[in-house]
Structures are given as C-alpha cells and as structure tokens.
Amino acid sequence: QVQLVESGGGLVQPGGSLRLSCAASGFILSTYTMKWVRQAPGKGLECVSQINLFGAMSYSDSVKGRFTISRDNAKNTLYLQMNSLKPEDTAVYYCARSGYSPEGQGTQVTVSS
Numbered sequence: 001q002v003q004l005v006e007s008g009g010g011l012v013q014p015g016g017s018l019r020l021s022c023a024a025s026g027f028i029l030s031t032y033t034m035k036w037v038r039q040a041p042g043k044g045l046e047c048v049s050q051i052n053l054f055g056a057m058s059y060s061d062s063v064k065g066r067f068t069i070s071r072d073n074a075k076n077t078l079y080l081q082m083n084s085l086k087p088e089d090t091a092v093y094y095c096a097r098s099g100y101s102p103e104g105q106g107t108q109v110t111v112s113s
Contacts, residue, residue: 002026002103004095009107016085020107022078022095030073033098036080038091038109046091049080050098063089085111 008020020036035050049059049069057069068081078095090111094102 002097004097004102004104006093006095006104006107009093009109011110011112012085013113014086014111016111017081017083018085018109020080020082020093020095020109022080022104024076024078024095027097029071029076029078034069034071034078035096035098036067036069036078036093037096037102038089038093039106040088040091043091045094045102051078082109085109087111 003025005023006020008018010018012018033050033052035047037045037047039045047060048063049067051057051069051071059067066084070079090109092106092108094104094106096102
C-alpha cells in the first residue's frame with residue numbers, strides 16, 4: 001500500500017527557512033521521478049521541483065535558487081529545503097509520484113510577518 005507522509009511545514013517569517021520531508025512507504029522512492037507540488041489558497045496545483053531516477057533536479061522559475069530538492073534512498077524519504085521564503089510561497093505542499101495526483105495529506109507552509 002502506497003503511503004506518502006509530508007511533514008515540516010509551519011509558520012515562518014519572510015526570509016526564513018523550512019525543510020519539508022516526505023516519508024514514502026509501499027514503493028521504492030528512487031524508482032520514480034518525484035515531485036513537490038503546492039496549492040495556494042484559491043489556486044491550482046503548481047509543481048515547484050522534481051528529481052528523476054538519475055538524480056537530476058529541476059525547479060520552477062518561482063523557486064529557482066531558493067529551494068533544493070533531495071532524497072535519502074536509505075530512508076526512502078524526499079526532502080525540500082526552502083530558503084529565503086516569501087509570502088507568495090504560502091501553500092499546502094505535497095510530494096507526489098510523477099504521473100500521479102498527490103497521495104498524502106500535505107503540509108501547510110505559511111510565510112507571514
């Protein structure tokens with residue numbers, strides 16, 4: 001049974017940092033292209049970053065240079081290091097397998113002073 005459990009969100013001031021985690025079970029995370037997607041209030045899903053089977057990473061223009069995606073194969077866990085956070089980064093963040101809708105509950109990130 002596939003499970004994805006996101007954690008690490010919270011309230012942070014502009015310019016702050018957070019590290020999101022996505023613990024996977026029921027499948028081997030490194031055998032999929034994995035994505036971090038977010039949904040801001042009243043908006044659709046936006047893919048902000050992905051990492052493929054070979055470890056190649058990509059980012060949306062909105063987060064490039066501020067966010068870093070990584071994975072720990074031994075822990076079967078995906079991460080998103082978020083630095084220099086902005087109010088427009090406020091959203092629910094989900095991890096997802098490429099080709100699938102988000103399967104976890106997400107983690108709320110709120111950037112506000």
